[in-house]
Amino acid sequence: MISNDTVLGLLFLCQTVFGALGNSFLLGLYITTFLIGTKLRPIDLLISHLAFVNDLVLLSKGVPQTMAAFGLNNFLDDVGCQLVFYFHRVARGISLCTTCLLSSIQTITLSPRSSRWAEVKARITKCIVSFCFLCWTFHLPIYYIILLNVKGPIRVKNITERNNLIYCSAPIGISFNVALHIFVFSLPDILCVGIMVGTSGYMIFVLYRHHQKVQYIHGNDLTSSSNPEIRATQTILLLVSMFVSFYSLNTILTLFMQFEKPASWLVHVNVFLAACFPVCSPFVLIVSDSQVLKYSLALWDRIKLPVQ
Template sequence: MTSNDMFWGLLFLFQTAFGTMGNSFLLGLYTIISFTGPRLRHIDLLLFHLAFVNNLVLLSKGIPQTMADLGLSNFLDDVGCKLVLYFHRVARGLSLCTTCFLSGFQAISLSPRSSKLAEIKAKIPKFIVPFCFLCWTFHLMLYWFILLNIKASTRMKNITERDNLIYCSVPIGVSFNVARYVFIFSLLDVLCIGIMLTTSGYMVFFLYRHHQKVQYIHGNNLTSSSSPETRATQTILLLVSMFLSFYSLNSILTLCMRLGKLISWLVHLNVFLAACFPACSPFVLIVSDSQIRKRALTLWDRI
């Protein structure tokens, strides 16, 4: 184990522990509130689901990556590699889907009652739980091919015919069926990104109009506190912006790795960037969402 491996191993350990702690805090907070009150907001159900899948992303990638970099080799067999990468891909897809739905949900919630979205606005809270179940079913079925193509690194005899993921390997020469599935979920990623960009643009426009209206009513020299709806919108925009930033960097780096030579530090950096959103998002929510802070303080006072 080199000093470089030690550095990356400790970095992944800190990132995984840091992110898991934040997501677990949100999961515990929402669970306690659901049993003791007050009543959860509709958006809290999506935030609970986001925290859960983000925890799964961190644990399924951070733990094996940390163990490999800290010198524990050959700790996963073929079955272990298949399961770890399968659940990581499923959780990553669910994180993207949930963030997309969160952005769309908030954009529809902002729409005026007189708009064409008024009917959808009234019904969309009923679709949150079915949406989560549908997403789980869809992604569990979509990534089945991973269970057929992933192998432990020690089982790959020819190093030139694999894409090394430090502790597992993926054959580069994939079949047509696998390539077709990769193309399908790439299109789904593009669709979700497009929805997030569109809804984010709408929310930015809404906040700008709201700011102009407040200035007109109160005058340029007076300020008014933001409404809960506005603060929630700003929080979702921050989450979506952070997701898109890390996703873009991760995608660009992945493309560079595919087109060029596979370098160890690029693999590590790519893994680190992919885990940045799951690790940072709970703390963005805790800091920017006043409702979460108030509920946490209320529960603390009760204790």
């Protein structure tokens, strides 16, 4: 009979492998497409950046969690635990920032085609690289607090002042200074989530108006909904709704674990939720974004050309 730990290990292994393959495929496709000279959309840079960050999220959490589920609990020391948790939180924050940028840029793309909005659209698409760099510059220093609190696994059972996070440990409860630090630097995350909710509401409104207009002009013939801009908007809406849902649940559990000593199953559930968006997002893009198929076919034709 297969033990629960083995089932968990296989679950985390499959989740990590499939997610890493999906994100690596997208990242490799966009890089190769750019190198062969094909013109990319402005949001393609953000999608490739999101794929890279999602890979980092999965590898920094999925690999050690898989090893721990298979019974290898003492493979990291204090420095290893600090680095794993640090890069996971940084990548998670940058993933939030990048998804927020995707939502915002698509909202501007859907905005009325006046000269004022056209100027804003042209400026913001030119600043995508700067925005990505700013995300890294902001998130790298603010999570230094993790380096001070996360330690290696608990090896003595009668220690009660620290949470046992399977392969690492963290203090139960947080001091006033740390709580203030977390509150202050959580404000950008709250702001990003608020922006995503607001832009998503606007995009839903625009799509609804488009649907009503198409129905009025064409009756039941909704073929114009296959417009690439509309499909891209629907894809980003799906990504945003997924991110907000998984991020909210994961944040609630993480805060709960700061004040209560969690059971091992709750730790596993929290890690699983944290990895759901990085795993699902590349496959949503591969299936929903017609541009991915276009790039793939162009690359395949380029590969076959020398053979012929």
